[in-house]
Amino acid sequence: MDIKADKILLLSQPNSEEMMPNNLQLYHKMKQQLGQWLPLERSTRIRNMALFLTGLYLSGKPHLSKIVRT
Numbered sequence: 001m002d003i004k005a006d007k008i009l010l011l012s013q014p015n016s017e018e019m020m021p022n023n024l025q026l027y028h029k030m031k032q033q034l035g036q037w038l039p040l041e042r043s044t045r046i047r048n049m050a051l052f053l054t055g056l057y058l059s060g061k062p063h064l065s066k067i068v069r070t
Helices: 002-012 022-037 043-058 064-069
Strands: none
Touching: 022 043
């Protein structure tokens, strides 16, 4: 009986994308899109650009003058 219950529990759990917070989903989509647009770019640059753009988007109304100063 325990084995059947474990199988049912595993089948009913949502996949990893459904469990991710929205900001992490946005980051992954941004990273994937940048990878398609820039296939020859280094993965570290794509990752950093995706993090930057995700943060910029989630911040709401960014003030570009403040971004430039930091």
